[in-house]
Amino acid sequence: MSYFTNGICMGGQISNLLASVSERKERFKILYLYLLDSYLTKIGPILTHTYTAKVKVRVQLNLHGIVKLESAVVIEDQMDNSVTINDSHLTSEEVAVKSDQMSSGENIAEVSDNAESDPPSAPSAGVARRGRGVKRLEIPIRESICNGVQRDELTKAEEKERWLMQQDLKIEQTKDRKNALEAYVYEMRDKILNTYRSFANELDREEISRKLQETEDWLYEDGMDESENVYAEKLEDLRKLVDPIENRYKDEAARAQAKRDLLKCIEDNWMAAVSLPSIKKDAVTDECNKAERWLQEKSQQQDSFPKDVDPVVWSSNIRRKTEALEA
Known part of the structure; x- marks a missing residue:
């Protein structure tokens, strides 16, 4: 397994965003380190995200007894992070504070959900909570029929x-x-x-x-x-x-x-x-x-x-x- 190492200079501005590009063909690790190990411990390592793709395939057996592959779709789960605030009377500073409070409240809710089984309270009016969605991506398919002919033929x-x-x-x-x-x-x-x-x-x-x-x-x-x-x-x-x-x-x-x-x-x-x-x-x-x-x-x-x-x-x-x- 190969490693990909990068660092952020000491004394740099906070917050700081570092973008790196690396081309790999095999599985690899990303290791984040402070430049001076004597001051702070290392962060990580963080493995690259691996998941199993969910593919939905539609196969039809027609009246002639012939199997036909109709379509194939990759199904991906997506998290909706959008937050809507309808309190138009608030100032820009109050809106920012309220957004931070909502983010903190979401983190606390995630921890408390593991410890308590109380039913969740209804969200307050004017606020759209984060939800989970489904994204479908169609996969190009090409049939290979044994002892048969292709559709174009x-x-x-x-x-x-x-x-x-x-x-x-x-x-x-x-x-x-x-x-x-x-x-x-x-x-x-x-x-x-x-x-x-x-x-x-x-x-x-x-x-x-x-x-x-x-x-x-x-x-x-x-x-x-x-x-x-x-x-x-x-x-x-x-x-x-x-x-x-x-x-x-x-x-x-x-x-x-x-x-x-x-x-x-x-x-x-x-x-x-x-x-x-x-x-x-x-x-x-x-x-x-x-x-x-x-x-x-x-x-x-x-x-x-x-x-x-x-x-x-x-x-x-x-x-x-x-x-x-x-x-």
Whole structure:
């Protein structure tokens, strides 16, 4: 054990404060001496203060059976030496005397507490007694998990996993767009020459066939590894050419059904008007006759038009006529 010795000069001022600095790696003693041992005895020795640190650790066992170290805190006891005096009417000398008396009283109280077990009296108003507090210091921790990964490594792995999932989703969506474009090319090539043939003129059929062939060639050459948006734009360009023809084809069957529905509605209204008063009966009959004449006129006009142009009357127009008559 090493020693650290220092002294205060004889005849020095009282009180005197001496500050010394010493760097040590091992336990040491501090020895205080008067310079002349013949006059006074030595003071000490005083050992350096040693204490056992109190550390509070929080450990959690989660639902997966994994132990996790949450936090570690050093708990230190602290003595509060603050003294508060609220006697504002006292002079500075009286305040100093009162503070000295309080300090002396505290020392006497410490001695008497060991000899007597009387309950302590309540402190007088305006004075804050010395108390004991607790100081908590957080300790940085770092987990070392056997056969596992650290938190930062796990976070990076999760981020990479999410990125890979996004890439996989993007690849699948791009593949779906490409397959949809390819299927549309094959489907429309057959329909434009067979099913939709009478609903498109020669120029439209040639243009659409040429565009479909160009798209197919592009798919197997330059368009093998294009983005999802490029495939979607190609499909939209083809739909702009084919949709008018497809709408004319679909509306022909829908228009025939709408005509049948309107004629049935006219017949039902005629049958219902038989039991109505003459005024209402005449009004219903008049509306039915107007609807029937309108349908016959539009049907004759439509029959005179070729199928490769937009119809004179769409099925939606006939359905609105039926709804108005039913109302």
